[in-house]
Amino acid sequence: DQQVKQNSPSLSVQEGRISILNCDYTNSMFDYFLWYKKYPAEGPTFLISISSIKDKNEDGRFTVFLNKSAKHLSLHIVPSQPGDSAVYFCAASANTGNQFYFGTGTSLTVIP
Amino acid sequence: KAGVTQTPRYLIKTRGQQVTLSCSPISGHRSVSWYQQTPGQGLQFLFEYFSETQRNKGNFPGRFSGRQFSNSRSEMNVSTLELGDSALYLCASSPLSYNEQFFGPGTRLTVL
Numbered sequence: 001d002q003q004v005k006q007n008s009p010s011l012s013v014q015e016g017r018i019s020i021l022n023c024d025y026t027n028s029m030f031d032y033f034l035w036y037k038k039y040p041a042e043g044p045t046f047l048i049s050i051s052s053i054k055d056k057n058e059d060g061r062f063t064v065f066l067n068k069s070a071k072h073l074s075l076h077i078v079p080s081q082p083g084d085s086a087v088y089f090c091a092a093s094a095n096t097g098n099q100f101y102f103g104t105g106t107s108l109t110v111i112p
Numbered sequence: 113k114a115g116v117t118q119t120p121r122y123l124i125k126t127r128g129q130q131v132t133l134s135c136s137p138i139s140g141h142r143s144v145s146w147y148q149q150t151p152g153q154g155l156q157f158l159f160e161y162f163s164e165t166q167r168n169k170g171n172f173p174g175r176f177s178g179r180q181f182s183n184s185r186s187e188m189n190v191s192t193l194e195l196g197d198s199a200l201y202l203c204a205s206s207p208l209s210y211n212e213q214f215f216g217p218g219t220r221l222t223v224l
Binding site: 002004006034036041042043044045046049089091098099100101102103104105 | 116143145147152153154155156157160162167168170202204206211212213214215216217218
C-alpha cells in the first residue's frame, strides 16, 4: 500500500517558469517531509524538508508547502533551470527513527 | 568529507544464489538505512540500523537481512534470489535519527 503518492510521473516546464511538483500522503501520523532530487546513476540528494508544525519552508529557489488537512505537499521551483531536470521524490516519516516512505517520483524536464 | 559509498556498484546473479551488498556511511553517521528501488515502485524501505541495532524494518520477506558493524558500516544480504529482486539497492546514512538522509550511488543487482 503506497502511503506516499506522486501522481504525475513526468512534468515539462520552460526555463524561467515555475515548476510545481505534487505529493499526497494517506497516513495522518506523518509529521516530517522531505524532497529529494535524483540524477541517473546517482543516489537521491536531499533538497528541502518541512515539519508538520510549519506550512511553508523556503530555501533559495525551492519552496515546499504543506497542507495537513488535505494531506498534500508541493515543491515549487522558481525560476526553473535546465540543471533542475531530474527525478524528484517526496518522502515522509512518522517520527519513528529513519523509516521514510517515498513516493514513486516525478521526472522533471526543464526545456531551455 | 567522503560521501556514502556502496560496493559493488553492479552485480549479476542467478536465481537461487545469495548476495551481500556493502555500505560505508559518512564518517560520524550512526544511522544506516537500506532501500530497494524498482521502476514504478519508487524507493521501498528495507530496514534501518542505528548503533548496530535494527531499529525499523520494512515489509520485505525474511530473505532480506542486514547488519551493522561497530564502525557503522552495514551489509545487507539477500538469500535465495528471485527474478523480482532485480533492482537498485540504495543505502543512506544520517547522523541522528529523524534527519535527512545522505544516499550512496546504489548497487544495481540483476538476477537472471
